[in-house]
Amino acid sequence: MVDKCVGESLTRRDALDKVRGAAKYVDDIDLPGMWHGAVVRTQIPHGKIKDVKLDPAFPWDEVCVADARDIPGRNCVAIIEEDLPLIITDEFKHIGEAVLLIAAPTREMALRARDHVKVSCRKLEPVLTIEDAKAMRSKIRGADNIFFKYKIECGDASKAIKKADLIVEGRYEVGHQEHAYIEPNGIIAAPRDGGGIEIVGSLQCPFYISKAMAILMNLPEDKISVRQATVGGAFGGKEDYPSLLAGYAAVLARKANRPVKIIYERDEDMSVTTKRHPAVVVHRSGVKRDGTILGMEISVEMEAGAYSTLTAVVLSRGLIHATGPYRCENVLANAVAYATNTPPNGAFRGFGAPQTIFAIERHMDRIALALGISPLEIRRKNMFKLGDVTSTGQRLTESVGATKCLDAVIASSDYKKRIVEIAKHNKSSQIKRGLGLSLYWHGAAFTGSGEAKIKAKAGLRLDPDGVIRLLVAATEMGQGAHTVLVQIVADAMGVGFSHIGVETPDTALVPNSGPTVASRTTLVVGSVLDKCARKMKAALQEFIGSEDSLPDDKLSNIVKRYLKERGPLTIVEQFQLPPNIVWDELNHKGDAYPGYSWGADVAEVEVDMTTLDVSMKKIWVACDIGRAINPKLVEGQIEGGTLQSVGYGAMESVIWNDGRLVTNRFQNYIIPTSLDAPEIETIIVEEPFSIGPFGAKGLGELPMNGGAPAIANAIAHATGLDPCSLPVTPEKLLKEMRISGNEK
Numbered sequence: 001m002v003d004k005c006v007g008e009s010l011t012r013r014d015a016l017d018k019v020r021g022a023a024k025y026v027d028d029i030d031l032p033g034m035w036h037g038a039v040v041r042t043q044i045p046h047g048k049i050k051d052v053k054l055d056p057a058f059p060w061d062e063v064c065v066a067d068a069r070d071i072p073g074r075n076c077v078a079i080i081e082e083d084l085p086l087i088i089t090d091e092f093k094h095i096g097e098a099v100l101l102i103a104a105p106t107r108e109m110a111l112r113a114r115d116h117v118k119v120s121c122r123k124l125e126p127v128l129t130i131e132d133a134k135a136m137r138s139k140i141r142g143a144d145n146i147f148f149k150y151k152i153e154c155g156d157a158s159k160a161i162k163k164a165d166l167i168v169e170g171r172y173e174v175g176h177q178e179h180a181y182i183e184p185n186g187i188i189a190a191p192r193d194g195g196g197i198e199i200v201g202s203l204q205c206p207f208y209i210s211k212a213m214a215i216l217m218n219l220p221e222d223k224i225s226v227r228q229a230t231v232g233g234a235f236g237g238k239e240d241y242p243s244l245l246a247g248y249a250a251v252l253a254r255k256a257n258r259p260v261k262i263i264y265e266r267d268e269d270m271s272v273t274t275k276r277h278p279a280v281v282v283h284r285s286g287v288k289r290d291g292t293i294l295g296m297e298i299s300v301e302m303e304a305g306a307y308s309t310l311t312a313v314v315l316s317r318g319l320i321h322a323t324g325p326y327r328c329e330n331v332l333a334n335a336v337a338y339a340t341n342t343p344p345n346g347a348f349r350g351f352g353a354p355q356t357i358f359a360i361e362r363h364m365d366r367i368a369l370a371l372g373i374s375p376l377e378i379r380r381k382n383m384f385k386l387g388d389v390t391s392t393g394q395r396l397t398e399s400v401g402a403t404k405c406l407d408a409v410i411a412s413s414d415y416k417k418r419i420v421e422i423a424k425h426n427k428s429s430q431i432k433r434g435l436g437l438s439l440y441w442h443g444a445a446f447t448g449s450g451e452a453k454i455k456a457k458a459g460l461r462l463d464p465d466g467v468i469r470l471l472v473a474a475t476e477m478g479q480g481a482h483t484v485l486v487q488i489v490a491d492a493m494g495v496g497f498s499h500i501g502v503e504t505p506d507t508a509l510v511p512n513s514g515p516t517v518a519s520r521t522t523l524v525v526g527s528v529l530d531k532c533a534r535k536m537k538a539a540l541q542e543f544i545g546s547e548d549s550l551p552d553d554k555l556s557n558i559v560k561r562y563l564k565e566r567g568p569l570t571i572v573e574q575f576q577l578p579p580n581i582v583w584d585e586l587n588h589k590g591d592a593y594p595g596y597s598w599g600a601d602v603a604e605v606e607v608d609m610t611t612l613d614v615s616m617k618k619i620w621v622a623c624d625i626g627r628a629i630n631p632k633l634v635e636g637q638i639e640g641g642t643l644q645s646v647g648y649g650a651m652e653s654v655i656w657n658d659g660r661l662v663t664n665r666f667q668n669y670i671i672p673t674s675l676d677a678p679e680i681e682t683i684i685v686e687e688p689f690s691i692g693p694f695g696a697k698g699l700g701e702l703p704m705n706g707g708a709p710a711i712a713n714a715i716a717h718a719t720g721l722d723p724c725s726l727p728v729t730p731e732k733l734l735k736e737m738r739i740s741g742n743e744k
Ligand code: MOS
Pocket: 204, 235, 236, 237, 239, 347, 348, 349, 350, 351, 516, 517, 518, 519
């Protein structure tokens, strides 16, 4: 018998190489004859190119210059729609679009060349905010500057609200958020014999890039290979953007006929790559005196930026999560995404949900206040339980951990006692304490029919070194995927961890298990591998003629012998969405996700009423993720996501000036450091989920939904103010104070 892997905190497979500095990030890769790329960009938010001049004082024959005419295929970066050009030719829609690409023998020379290009433009009126978009300050998308519009409707919200004892309204606002991964975006493209192209870089989704490359480079996908280098953080920021960067590098590599590397500087990365979508969420709820929510009207408006990229799915996920984890039979929720002349907003951990969950969680506290009941009571009264139906009409038939999470976090924070102590403390101190709650959910895997469409494939292969290797497109970006997936396979085969390896995520070597996004890797890819592993075990048992568990000490010999006697063996399986999961995309009705993960936070803060400075003391987080395959990694994900969320809640301000990013470095874009971080206590709740491997559900994004509202609610509790806009900065609190007339 081998030791079980699932449920054990095994050391991450990538840990040693990373701490020893042996891991190869894209900037560590040097190819023979490689040049370095730079991008000449637009400098105003909206306009038309008049003229591009190369300064004759520069030795242009020593570098390679490419423009849109050098794109072998179509000038579009395919993500979902095809509205995003790689290189602009006439009208452009945000600061930072590519006008010209340059490659040179050194990076310095490429950057010097960039400074010798003069672009002149005709200025067009820009749309910089949702208000501008609505007012049609300029027409930048369709007839109404609207990218996407969705509606969820169940029951009759307006009738239900009319019958309510009390109507509570609120307007909640959130800004952009920057991913702040430690490694900026970087890609190398290299021409291959026979006209193909090879891409290696810091990326989440190799197959997204090969799809985009096929169109841009006019190549069949078998002539394109995309490989992940070691990645220094992504958080969604390397989901869609690398397709654009790979396009720049590929066009240059093709023209210069040599490998080309492009690594962004921090300010360039922050200025032109994606961010979390800003949003305005308006709630109007009708409630009974006892706290029961009778009807909800919700409006969600998101700012998409200049091109559609992933906005359709971000908006949809935001809308589906907008009721929060609460039962309500009468919901009318509308969501609209507007175009603006700013860089496209894209994927960021949570993917639309942190925006709408902040809104509902602040709103729940404000309903409780209006009713004179506690934030705990209002949540207990309305939270989803087994058998409840969501606003899209999905019946929650299993693995509903909301109650357990709330109970766990209330108990471990000693919530009730703490509330009493805080009230006592606040009577006699200028440093006010506050306690804030949040309750949240997150749909695991792609929204709606996404998983049915993508039919993720993953495989296992016997290798000559005696190792059984995972074939997955799932990327390791620090979250631990390659460790967790190996643990699943090891236990499903009943063999030791060390017998299992992972093939490099390279489109030429692995099947398409889909992008590494949407908290889908453990659940979806893990469950496919679970199937593969059971078949692989059976194949090896048959080979050795024994139905007993595989002999661990002889396993690598068995693998080698199998290959010698029978030839190669690869087992590939496909994800099948259970047939009872049905989604109507057009009407946003049905089973929005295969299942949901749940979470609850209690945050404690101190607010200095003189400076309005907030210090985050402690946060308790309970997450129901079905099964913790690797508890230590789960804790890491919960801590990381929570910290990112409290940064979103109280610190991180993305500031723009006329469409130009002002906060383009870590000196002025302030994220929590170890000194700002609250102590985080994590509690793992396990309500097993039948679809997931060993009962596991999604985790990656979940904790991102909870920290911000818990902190905002704690600040409200401490100060008696009503902060409804993130991040809750001292400046915003001062404004609140002036409005409420409480300024001293
Ligand atoms: Mo993620 S935000 O679904 O890469």
